[in-house]
Amino acid sequence: MVKKIGFIDYFLDEWHANKYPTWIESASGGMMKVTCAYGMIDSPHGRSNAQWCEDHGIELHSSIEEVIQESDYLIILSPDHPEYHEELAQLPLRSGKPTYMDKTFAPDRGTAIALFNTAREYNTPLYSSSALRFASEYTEIERKGIETICSVGSGSFNNYSIHQIEPIVSLMGTEATRVMFIGTANSPAMIIEFSNGRQATINHFGPECPFTLTMNYDSGEARVAKPESDFFGSFIARMLAFFENGEPAVDPAETIAIITIIEHGLKAMHTPYQWIELPS
Structure with missing residues (x-):
């Protein structure tokens, strides 16, 4: 029996929503x-929701409640507008149905914690991730002994920094200070400074710059990982x-x-060149 997935988005004509249906099927x-x-x-700059649904052969609903009712699983998108995730997620996170929330998970730490707390209260499985976390070139990296990481990539800090920060946290842990x-x-x-003096840097360059990680280990060995697999x-x-x-494929703490x-x-x-302390 085919399992039904419902999309919940800020607006539907965006890159992730355009790609996911074919990939999932x-x-x-x-x-x-x-x-x-x-x-x-x-x-604001593309197809209406009605036209998008007609083009994809997907039924458009006028409410989030209808999508939840008609779906086995839920995907909350709005990848470039995480400020709407909390509003879009309130009913899905109370549904008990497995819910994937697209990057970037939340606009701030307080909202992220609140979203996970709601999901936990209503026994709704929930997780979020940058797709780059799952590049085989990253998942196969030896984590033990990483002392420093230099990460480079493209895009703006606001909505693309997650593609550098997520792999770093997956490798160095959650103890950023x-x-x-x-x-x-x-x-x-x-x-980014981590416990025990470990450090990572992220660097955003132009659109031609590929995502790459360079790691230095406490042994003095250096390794380079460039994601070229089908992440x-x-x-x-x-x-x-x-x-x-x-x-969930990712620990909420991460x-x-x-x-x-x-x-x-x-x-x-x-405040460039000044340390900003992170809450523990």
């Missing part, structure tokens, strides 16, 4: 399909496994740590 062998969707507004902005307006950069395929596979077994770093990184941009 293909990866599940047709056993999971996106069948219905809700968008809070029509895209403070951050410092060291970049420019066109090339944002930040130092979106791995990401979708883990999402489908989560829907089936209700077991997601909260990631959001904490992003939130305070944005604050650090206003």
Whole structure:
């Protein structure tokens, strides 16, 4: 029996919503399909929600309640507008149905904690992740003994820093203690200090810059990882496994740590070269 997935989005005509339905159906062998969707507004620069649904053969609903009722599993999208996640998630997180929330999980630490608390209270499986976390070049990295990481990538800090910070936290853990902005307006950069003096830097360059991690170990050895594998395929596979077994692929503590770093990184941009302490 085909399992039904419902989309809940700020507006539906965006890159993730355009790609996920085909990827999900293909990866599940047709056993999971996106069948219905809700968008809070029509895209300001693209197709209306009605046109998007017609183009994808997906039923448009006028309320989040209808999507929840018609779905076995839920995906909350709005990848570039996390400020709407809390509003979009209130009913899904009370549904008890496995819910994946797209990156960036929340605009700040307080909201992230509140979302997980609501999901826990109503026994709703919930997780979120950057797809880059699941690149095989990253998952195969030896974690023990990492002393420093230098990360580079493209995109703006506001909505692309998660693609650098998420792999760093997955490798170095959740014990980030403070951050410092060291970049420019066109090339944002930040130092993240972890427990025991370990450090990571993230650097944003132009659109031609590929995501890459360089690690130095306490042994003095250096390693470089450039994600060239099908990390979106791995990401979708883990999402489908989560829907089936209700077991999140990412520890909530890591997601909260990631959001904490992003939130305070944005604050650090206003006071360059000064440490901003992170809440524990």
